[in-house]
Amino acid sequence: MKKITAAITAVGGYVPDYVLTNAELEQMVDTSDDWITARFGIKERRILKGMDKGTSELCTPVALEICRRRGIQPEEIEVLILSTATPDRITPSTSLIVMSKIGASNAWGLDINAACSGFLCGLNIGASFIESGRYRNVMVISGDKMSAVVDYKDRTTCVLFGDGAGGVLLEPSEGGFGVMDVLLRSDVSDIDGLHIKAGGSARPATSITVDNREHFVQMNGKTVLKYAVPGMIQVVQDILHRNQLSVADLDWLVPHQANKRILEIVARELGIPLEKVMINIDRYGNTSAGTVPLCLWDYRDKLKNGDKLILVSIGAGFIWGASYVLWGADNYYK
Amino acid sequence: MKKVTAAITAVGGYVPDYVLTNSELETIAQISDEWIVSRSGIRERHILKGEGKATSDLCVPIAQEICRKRGISPEEVEAIIVATITPDMPMPCTANIVTDKIGACNAWGVDVNAACAGFLYAMDIGARFIESGRYKNVMIIGADKMSAIIDYTDKTTCSIFGDGGGGVLLEPNDEGYGVLDSILQTDGSGWKHLNIKAGGSARPANADTVAERAHYVYMNGGTIYKHAVTQLEKVARELLSRNHLSIDNISWLVPHQANKRIVDAVSQQLGIDAGKVMLNVHRYGNTTAGTLPLCIWDYEKQLKKDDKLVLVTFGAGFMWGSSYIKWAYDGS
Numbered sequence: 001m002k003k004i005t006a007a008i009t010a011v012g013g014y015v016p017d018y019v020l021t022n023a024e025l026e027q028m029v030d031t032s033d034d035w036i037t038a039r040f041g042i043k044e045r046r047i048l049k050g051m052d053k054g055t056s057e058l059c060t061p062v063a064l065e066i067c068r069r070r071g072i073q074p075e076e077i078e079v080l081i082l083s084t085a086t087p088d089r090i091t092p093s094t095s096l097i098v099m100s101k102i103g104a105s106n107a108w109g110l111d112i113n114a115a116c117s118g119f120l121c122g123l124n125i126g127a128s129f130i131e132s133g134r135y136r137n138v139m140v141i142s143g144d145k146m147s148a149v150v151d152y153k154d155r156t157t158c159v160l161f162g163d164g165a166g167g168v169l170l171e172p173s174e175g176g177f178g179v180m181d182v183l184l185r186s187d188v189s190d191i192d193g194l195h196i197k198a199g200g201s202a203r204p205a206t207s208i209t210v211d212n213r214e215h216f217v218q219m220n221g222k223t224v225l226k227y228a229v230p231g232m233i234q235v236v237q238d239i240l241h242r243n244q245l246s247v248a249d250l251d252w253l254v255p256h257q258a259n260k261r262i263l264e265i266v267a268r269e270l271g272i273p274l275e276k277v278m279i280n281i282d283r284y285g286n287t288s289a290g291t292v293p294l295c296l297w298d299y300r301d302k303l304k305n306g307d308k309l310i311l312v313s314i315g316a317g318f319i320w321g322a323s324y325v326l327w328g329a330d331n332y333y334k
Numbered sequence: 335m336k337k338v339t340a341a342i343t344a345v346g347g348y349v350p351d352y353v354l355t356n357s358e359l360e361t362i363a364q365i366s367d368e369w370i371v372s373r374s375g376i377r378e379r380h381i382l383k384g385e386g387k388a389t390s391d392l393c394v395p396i397a398q399e400i401c402r403k404r405g406i407s408p409e410e411v412e413a414i415i416v417a418t419i420t421p422d423m424p425m426p427c428t429a430n431i432v433t434d435k436i437g438a439c440n441a442w443g444v445d446v447n448a449a450c451a452g453f454l455y456a457m458d459i460g461a462r463f464i465e466s467g468r469y470k471n472v473m474i475i476g477a478d479k480m481s482a483i484i485d486y487t488d489k490t491t492c493s494i495f496g497d498g499g500g501g502v503l504l505e506p507n508d509e510g511y512g513v514l515d516s517i518l519q520t521d522g523s524g525w526k527h528l529n530i531k532a533g534g535s536a537r538p539a540n541a542d543t544v545a546e547r548a549h550y551v552y553m554n555g556g557t558i559y560k561h562a563v564t565q566l567e568k569v570a571r572e573l574l575s576r577n578h579l580s581i582d583n584i585s586w587l588v589p590h591q592a593n594k595r596i597v598d599a600v601s602q603q604l605g606i607d608a609g610k611v612m613l614n615v616h617r618y619g620n621t622t623a624g625t626l627p628l629c630i631w632d633y634e635k636q637l638k639k640d641d642k643l644v645l646v647t648f649g650a651g652f653m654w655g656s657s658y659i660k661w662a663y664d665g666s
């Protein structure tokens with residue numbers, strides 16, 4: 001019996017129309033285009049405008065694009081795993097709203113939350129679903145409307161984040177394509193490094209939490225850097241090692257887009273040339289759970305059957321990890 | 335090659351100390367004990383008191399009990415999935431906080447949000463993790479600090495919900511025990527009957543949402559009752575039929591504890607003896623993602639190896655489902 005693996009058979013992505021440029025941010029907070037570009041490599045980010053628009057508005061076009069590219073109807077989808085830290089509502093789940101909007105009437109779904117590492121966790125779950133033989137397809141979508149949790153008076157965070165989403169379809173492969181391995185780690189000893197203090201069960205929303213601006217992302221850049229650089233390097237080395245791969249075997253590194261400087265350091269330390277590193281942070285900023293699939297979507301035309309990809313991310317917690325993906329599928333991927 | 339299944343090898347449960355009785359609710363929300371009992375069968379529920387206490391404070395003793403009963407140290411746990419709609423914070427996720435608090439330094443964690451179906455959905459993920467060979471053990475916890483999102487001036491909800499949770503450890507088994515099948519279903523058109531209006535990305539918290547009390551659970555109980563009873567019977571029958579089981583083969587029905595009337599109606603329609611139906615809603619109320627594992631925990635001593643369990647749940651969304659479990663050990 002051949003081992004079934006979970007191939008990525010379609011990719012979708014979506015960013016909203018409104019472009020928030022560094023020039024506009026200069027009008028809002030004490031910052032400058034030079035400073036933002038030099039420190040983070042970000043030129044612009046997208047913002048979802050409009051009353052009552054939530055993350056489902058980002059994920060719905062992603063799901064529809066995936067169906068279109070793969071040539072399937074929404075009714076054929078069996079499972080939708082949606083990872084987000086910014087669900088439309090606390091309950092019910094955003095996955096349900098997306099399924100409803102696209103007409104995925106035969107699917108079940110659920111939301112997961114693992115902050116910026118949400119896509120890797122979703123991929124891990126989706127791949128297990130396919131490998132177990134219980135499902136013929138699983139859609140994994142990740143996205144965040146970060147503008148809902150970003151304080152546009154906080155110059156240290158508001159320049160970093162943007163809104164966006166991406167996703168993939170997983171299907172069984174007998175040819176050994178797809179998600180070969182996922183390695184995840186967590187360490188919460190510096191929880192204050194990146195978190196949203198209120199709005200959960202520890203500090204439910206009150207007029208005090210609102211006045212104190214506790215519903216916004218709070219970040220200590222130094223702490224994040226302390227975990228992100230060694231964490232991402234180590235987990236990439238570990239996943240390469242346990243799959244008997246060397247850096248030279250890699251075609252693409254697909255890193256979480258939090259800061260261009262971090263990406264460059266990680267790539268340099270690993271010995272991966274920058275032309276093999278997917279980068280789009282300059283245009284989208286950090287879309288949290290959305291970054292990794294948004295990279296795959298942006299670079300999809302450059303990817304070839306048999307390409308070896310390492311996906312790597314780190315996010316609030318901290319939770320970080322890497323995945324080894326053999327790009328392509330048995331017959332049908334171009 | 336024998337097929338690997340995911341067996342439940344240990345159970346944990348936890349409810350906080352403070353008991354909120356119907357008579358206390360009579361004082362704070364002007365509702366009578368008689369009214370609550372006749373409508374829901376609930377006599378008391380437990381509340382997590384204390385500034386800054388959150389769902390992870392419910393999960394930690396559960397995780398520790400599971401480790402103790404199974405005789406493993408927290409470092410041996412490979413993955414923790416926490417099903418909750420009341421995470422400690424929007425980020426990081428509660429599962430991560432739990433791994434840290436119990437010292438599960440080799441585990442990773444992720445939260446699942448599927449309301450009252452959360453535990454069943456998370457258990458399905460855990461079972462697939464085990465079946466696919468990716469992990470040797472996965473801890474599944476369902477817990478909610480519902481008191482964080484309940485409006486104690488809203489009669490229709492404040493008597494129903496309580497704080498608590500439970501969990502299980504899943505491990506590979508090659509003798510056919512464990513989570514053998516699940517049917518999970520959703521219908522997004524039900525969202526308007528049970529939801530929280532604000533606090534997400536569609537309506538972030540601000541002075542208005544707080545003033546409008548939009549961060550609390552809104553529930554239209556009557557509509558949910560009708561959908562729940564219909565769908566729970568249907569999904570349980572479908573699960574039985576595709577596993578070639580009749581209701582007489584079932585040792586235990588483990589229903590979501592939302593309301594005793596729903597449990598009674600579903601049991602009656604399925605034709606299962608009341609003595610085979612796990613029930614503890616009178617003591618804990620509806621703990622959302624916590625109810626199913628809290629039932630298994632409460633009844634663990636009565637469970638015997640080879641017992642056939644059918645779990646059913648229905649919640650916000652709507653999201654619902656049913657799982658068939660062959661129990662792997664004698665509980666006593």
